[in-house]
Amino acid sequence: MAEIRLYGFWRSLASYRVRVALRLKGLHFEERSVDLLAGAQLSDEFAQVTALRAVPVLEIDGTTLAQSLAILEYLEETRPEVPLLPADPRERAAARSMALATIADAHPLIVPRVRRYLSERLSLGHDGIEAWGRHWLAEGLGTFERLLSRRPPAPFAFGERVGIADIAVGSHVAGAELFAVPLDPYPHVRGLADALAEVDAFAQSHPSRLKPDANAHP
Amino acid sequence: MAEIRLYGFWRSLASYRVRVALRLKGLHFEERSVDLLAGAQLSDEFAQVTALRAVPVLEIDGTTLAQSLAILEYLEETRPEVPLLPADPRERAAARSMALATIADAHPLIVPRVRRYLSERLSLGHDGIEAWGRHWLAEGLGTFERLLSRRPPAPFAFGERVGIADIAVGSHVAGAELFAVPLDPYPHVRGLADALAEVDAFAQSHPSRLKPDANAHP
Incomplete structure (x- = not known):
């Protein structure tokens, strides 16, 4: 079982942002594809994952996070070793x-x-x-x-x-x-x-x- | 001279967010109206204020900040006494x-x-x-x-x-x-x-x- 799971889509620019941040932080993750072009983000199944009906969604540390910027800030707060924000x-x-x-x-x-x-x-x-x-x-x-x-x-x-x-x-x-x-x-x-x-x-x-x-x- | 100046507009929802945050933090500010309905955000004069051509813009601590969420995060980092974010x-x-x-x-x-x-x-x-x-x-x-x-x-x-x-x-x-x-x-x-x-x-x-x-x- 992967400890970090990303629900994303190849064409999703917000998923791309999260993928980059995870890799910059040196974090291993598994990605599950949610086919946005087929409307899979609107399915009942995916509604169980997130009320936002959109990717990316990140399962990490026993919680489920949505919105690329919120995910980046979370990674920054919990894994500060490779900073993604300046100090000042x-x-x-x-x-x-x-x-x-x-x-x-x-x-x-x-x-x-x-x-x-x-x-x-x-x-x-x-x-x-x-x-x-x-x-x-x-x-x-x-x-x-x-x-x-x-x-x-x-x-x-x-x-x-x-x-x-x-x-x-x-x-x-x-x-x-x-x-x-x-x-x-x-x-x-x-x-x-x-x-x-x-x-x-x-x-x-x-x-x-x-x-x-x-x-x-x- | 006001120490904190907000460029905003009465109808701008993002300006509203910044106004609320400033008041929650107990910060006094002066507001200058940028008439979005008249296109004042696209003027040469306002281009000197921000490259983003949008409100809100906040002049504070000798710097100029744009984007409501970036402004809220800045206020949170520099004036943490009244927190706008949970601790966890x-x-x-x-x-x-x-x-x-x-x-x-x-x-x-x-x-x-x-x-x-x-x-x-x-x-x-x-x-x-x-x-x-x-x-x-x-x-x-x-x-x-x-x-x-x-x-x-x-x-x-x-x-x-x-x-x-x-x-x-x-x-x-x-x-x-x-x-x-x-x-x-x-x-x-x-x-x-x-x-x-x-x-x-x-x-x-x-x-x-x-x-x-x-x-x-x-």
Whole structure:
């Protein structure tokens, strides 16, 4: 029996954030896939796991946690040896603020339940839904570019150590890749994403590595 | 000169969260209004304040903080005397997770920039935009009801002390009021909201108290 179990999905950017954090902290975990594209997060079975009807969910230390940022903060509080936040409170706030630019601004707009509303209630077609996703991902990239240009990565967002801001930017860039949003207008973001791609915890956790087809046709 | 300055807006639910937290912590602050309905958050002047182009922004301790949850965590780290989070890490995670059900799920869907996209890009009319807002507010209320029915408020979400989960629920309920979403189907939420309305920090910070018309025509 695994001591830590993640309910996630290969395409879920929030699951990606938790996977990266677990690996940065050196924690072994088992992942169970909840097929968001098939609506498995809305099943009665999954309702027993979480009242939030969403992934990621982490079973750890005899409790069940939901919401990627709450999980990251929990890991930080209980496993502080590899810190994901700076030490100074103002820096911690700046790192959380940057992370929230996707966790609480851009990413919530492109999740399956929103795409479903656009399709079923607003009769938006495939192209319109893709344009919607690209718009909000580009908006988020623009925000990150403004933040990172004021304070260039060195090499990571808050210095030499990877942290929650990097995890958030990395997840947002993974979303941009899924929606084919080009990174060219965002050189600071692209530079940071290139640096993150070299970090094992990011590379091993990336949606492209977990996509079912990616394994069937390597 | 005020030592703490909040850039907010009467209708902004995230500004409401910060106002409540400041008052719970007993902190005096000056508020400057950024008229989101007029697009003032997109002005060159406000771009000097924050790269995020959104409220709330808090100037405090010689630094400038954005994102309501990052601000709440900062206040908690630097002014721990009146705690907004439980002591136990698992409880802290549960409180953050509940807070994020609106901060990172429901609320991002109803902010001005999203309503603008619906209007300008998708040609959605007033009724459609109101229906959109009511849908996501009701979804959030449903999530809170499920969470609170599993663990009823006593009298607040995490016991006798008001905290970030209550602040989040209170802000979400304020949003439901703005969009005229009835609370009847959510008795646990309504009970908690009634308890919060009795708390000065909530009553004094509520959008209805700050609405310009409310002062002109008391």
